[in-house]
Amino acid sequence: MRRDTFLKSMAALAATGALPLSAWAAPNVKMMIPANPGGGWDTTGRALGKAMTDGKLADTVTYDNKGGAAGALGLAQFVNGSKGDPNALMVMGAVMLGGIITGKPPVNLSQATPLARLTSEYNVFVLPASSPLKTMKDVVEQLKKDPGSVKWGGGSRGSTEHIAAAMIAQKVGADPSKINYVAFRGGGEATAAILGGNVTVGGSGYSEFAPYIADGKMRAIAVTSAQRLPGINVPTLKEQGIDVEIGNWRGVYGAPGITPEQRKTLTDLVLAALKTPAWADAMKKNDWTPAVLSGDAFAKFVDEEFASLRATMVKSGMV
Template sequence: MRRDTFLKSLAALAATGALPLHALAAPNVKMLIPANPGGGWDITGRALGKALMDSKAADTVSFDNKGGAAGALGLAQFVNGSKNDANALMVMGAVMLGGIITGKPPVNLSQATPIARLISEYNVFVLPANSPFKTMADVVAQLKKDPGSVKWGGGSRGATEHIAAAMIASRVGVDPSKINYVAFRGGGEATAAILGGNVTIGGSGMSEFAPYIADGKMRAIGVTSEQRLPGVNVPTLKEQGIDVVIGNWRGVYGAPGLTAPQRKALTDMVLAAVKSASWQESVKKNDWTPAVLTGPEFDKFVDDEFASLRAIMAKSGMV
């Protein structure tokens, strides 16, 4: 049998499940990260890429950062440029859903193929080290006095930290439409603005700010979790009398037009990666909560999240 015929036979058997994934050579994965370097999506995507290679699920992983519009620019590039590509992945999550709700981009997430939810992460609000404010109570007092004077820095409009800021305002009796939210294209830009004192208060995932909190360059004043995070001595908003709890999850989608066997193969690759020691190390290092979900359950979860976020944002005056 000719070599090319043999390889085609192997591919056909693998696609039908007759051969396990490892019977074929590991693929070269292309990872689209719809954000600038340095943010939560970037950290997640690169950690997953390393895990894919360390677990031998992928031979190589290349990364392409395309930030802007809460991931909508990257989503458009992914949808238009990777159709039927069984080795393409795009990082996404709650932020992208919020951005789609507020921005109404011409492309839709439903055009791509759901693969897996990976992790969940709560937001932390921080102050620059030299801020005249010391606590969330100080920020709230100023917010009540003059809402526009408090600059909230974070990710794109519709990001979970944006939603949380609007919810905080609403809970303390301030019109959420009056908050002064400064959106940045990526976590790196937001971090620089906070460190430079260009915003009053910043919000993002704990993994992005943890190094700066640890070395004293940022002061953490509240987390959006139900209870204090393990090993992180930062009070929740709830225990400070502000009834706000909101999580930020991240996952991956595949290209448009994948067949059922291709979707399963890509899902199996991701599941192999998240079982690796490399991925477990990243979860621990970044204070992530494992939240793996695949298949129809993930499809339903995304639909439910769209509905839930839309309701929260409408109630908070954001849409």
């Protein structure tokens, strides 16, 4: 039996629970994380890798962090350096789509192979504890007076927090093309800027700011979900009269040029990892919402997200 066929069969059995995870024999996985250490993609990629190794789904997982340009630098390295590699994975998500729309890089996500969406996470907006502003209402009032005086800090241009900031400006009657957005290459840089008072408002996935909110170093003023997040007493933007809702989903892609059989094998490997205790622990620890979607359905979702994000960004004056 060919190795690809064997792995495909084993993955299918493991994913359905018909085969113990310990019986899985898998290759050495290479994980491209197109961001600096410390952010959401890094956390997601390493949690997925740990689930694979802890669940005996992969012998080893190696990680390559390549941050910059909303993931476009890592995407370029992945597309150009992993062609035909059936063991290569790349973490990606909504942020990458936004970055491609605004940055127009020479490589395209369509050159890689869509595998699965994993999670969704809503953004939280925070103020430094020392800020004279106390609420989102205070931020909005200043935004209306002078959009450029509110310095928004977050991920790369085109990130969900960038789009949300532009949408907030639009909804409250400020000029979204005049918002002052400061993009950071990784979650660690953004956190340092917020704690240092170098930005007015910070935005990111809740899990990245949770420790600082808990110890009082940041004040959470709004979340971008439709309802309040479970166990988190932070009002939504909609509760505060701002009709904005946006989620930050994350997924994984395979290398360009892999065969349909290799794609199925790799997808089954990822889906099996999502059934492990290690992944369940990561979901709970990071307050991620499961949003699993795979195969052609995931590919269609990405295409639709591209179109939706582009329309929103054009309307908000970001493109």
